[in-house]
Amino acid sequence: MAKRSRRLVAIREQLGRRVPGSLVDGVHDLKLYANAKFDETVDIAVNLGVDPRHADQMIRGTVGLPHGTGKVVRVLAFAKGEKAQEAEAAGADFVGAEDLAEKILGGWLDFDRVVACPDVMGVVGRLGRVLGPRGLMPNPKLGTVTFDMTRIIQEIKAGQVAFRVEKTGIIHAGIGKASFADEKLVENAQALIEQLKKMRPAAAKGTYIKKVTLSSTMGPGIQVDARNV
Incomplete structure (x- = not known):
């Protein structure tokens, strides 16, 4: 003992x-x-x-x-085009689509929250077995699947x-x-x-x-x- x-x-x-x-x-x-x-x-x-x-x-x-x-939260945003630019302006730490998905499938998990635009959920869906068990999978019910990148990212960053x-x-x-x-x-x-x-x-x-x-x-x-x- x-x-x-x-x-x-x-x-x-x-x-x-x-x-x-x-x-x-x-x-x-x-x-x-x-x-x-x-x-x-x-x-x-x-x-x-x-x-x-x-x-x-x-x-x-x-x-x-x-x-x-009191914690610095690292936000990863799945977005393309103008929405990717919006996510970057809102303070997202990582922004992308297929490139980020491949990186995550390779074992990279240096982030705390994940948000996504609805039009890239086809890419994010492949990550369910990786993100799901860790509670990181974007979910419309939690507001993390949205076109309003500015609002959700700022809310997460604010606590x-x-x-x-x-x-x-x-x-x-x-x-x-x-x-x-x-x-x-x-x-x-x-x-x-x-x-x-x-x-x-x-x-x-x-x-x-x-x-x-x-x-x-x-x-x-x-x-x-x-x-x-």
Whole structure:
């Protein structure tokens, strides 16, 4: 059995006496343990009372965080002609069509989000087995298949995050950096939770938001009282 560090043992003892509180309390406590030598990413995990095996309970969407994620997002845009020029002007990091598809099929994946114009989806469709499992496949329901390159790219660059419920009913999303002010992390978390509430499926019965946990890259999970979010 691996030996636990003194730091981890101390944290576990402290958390064992902790009562889940509000988002404000959760963010405050999270910061006590976000003491790595780099600016740790703050994540939120929301356990939903849904069964993703049923299509009518699949939760997937996007939300614009009011204070962004603190991360530089590399956007790849599939577009041609004037739309390619528009994508470049909007701030896309990589723009192209067949050339990018071949590069991706060759193993290149140095990007974070993918958008595409509808008229090049024939090219993008070949990449389903590569992009799909990574959650990168452009999707009209998420607004990432569109001719409005300027809007979608600017929204992503400004802090839009995509989320999708896992098989276990959990949504994971990054909501900022440990260096963010407490209130900014709280407001980002609230924005995601409010979006999830709006998306509650009619088929979902019982408690919808069952558990909420905050964590930083190197820190422990901090549970929040799900009844008060």
